[in-house]
Amino acid sequence: MNIFLHxxxxxxxxNMLTSISPSVGHLLISEPFMLDPNFKRSVIILTEYSExxxxxxxxxxxxxxxxxxxxxxxxxxEMPVYIGGxxxxxxxxxxxxxxxxxxxxxxxxxxxxxxGDFEVVKQLVADYQLxxxxxxxxTGYSGWTNGQLEDxxxxxxxxxxxxxxxxxxxxxxxxxxxxxxxxxxxxxxAHIANFPENPELN
Numbered sequence: 687m688n689i690f691l692h693x694x695x696x697x698x699x700x701n702m703l704t705s706i707s708p709s710v711g712h713l714l715i716s717e718p719f720m721l722d723p724n725f726k727r728s729v730i731i732l733t734e735y736s737e738x739x740x741x742x743x744x745x746x747x748x749x750x751x752x753x754x755x756x757x758x759x760x761x762x763x764e765m766p767v768y769i770g771g772x773x774x775x776x777x778x779x780x781x782x783x784x785x786x787x788x789x790x791x792x793x794x795x796x797x798x799x800x801x802g803d804f805e806v807v808k809q810l811v812a813d814y815q816l817x818x819x820x821x822x823x824x825t826g827y828s829g830w831t832n833g834q835l836e837d838x839x840x841x842x843x844x845x846x847x848x849x850x851x852x853x854x855x856x857x858x859x860x861x862x863x864x865x866x867x868x869x870x871x872x873x874x875x876a877h878i879a880n881f882p883e884n885p886e887l888n
């Protein structure tokens with residue numbers, strides 16, 4: 687954890703950032719002073735977690751591209767695309783809340799699914815049967831090798847929560863998602879949401 691965070695967090699909170707173990711469907715919330723631009727003020731949904739490592743997607747870093755820029759044959763060109771992480775930026779991924787429409791989806795938590803039949807998805811988007819309140823696209827992903835995420839958790843790089851609000855995830859609140867997710871953890875954490883990005887300004 688950044689030394690300034692040690693100073694700003696009351697002692698009763700200092701060891702609580704990793705009180706919940708990571709798991710598929712849990713969220714990783716970056717500590718407030720993280721400087722890495724790939725994960726600064728980020729919220730990540732974990733879609734894989736095992737002894738071999740972890741995979742997830744940054745939910746609140748919107749790219750400069752729309753879906754139509756990446757899939758020019760898709761008529762719905764206004765759907766935003768997010769940067770899921772720094773790995774495999776030439777790959778396209780998606781999470782959604784419509785397993786009734788998208789076959790072969792993988793459930794990651796209640797009302798939230800990963801992947802599925804991509805040809806069906808393209809057709810649903812083209813027919814305006816899916817909106818960005820039901821599906822979210824990502825270029826790239828976030829990945830950790832065996833033990834890497836655990837090391838970062840011991841360093842208090844991340845907070846972990848199993849409180850996943852799909853309305854927030856699919857809402858048009860990417861600028862506020864980090865703050866709203868922290869506030870949703872309860873009063874014990876709410877003050878962290880007001881920390882400045884630069885701790886020297888506090």
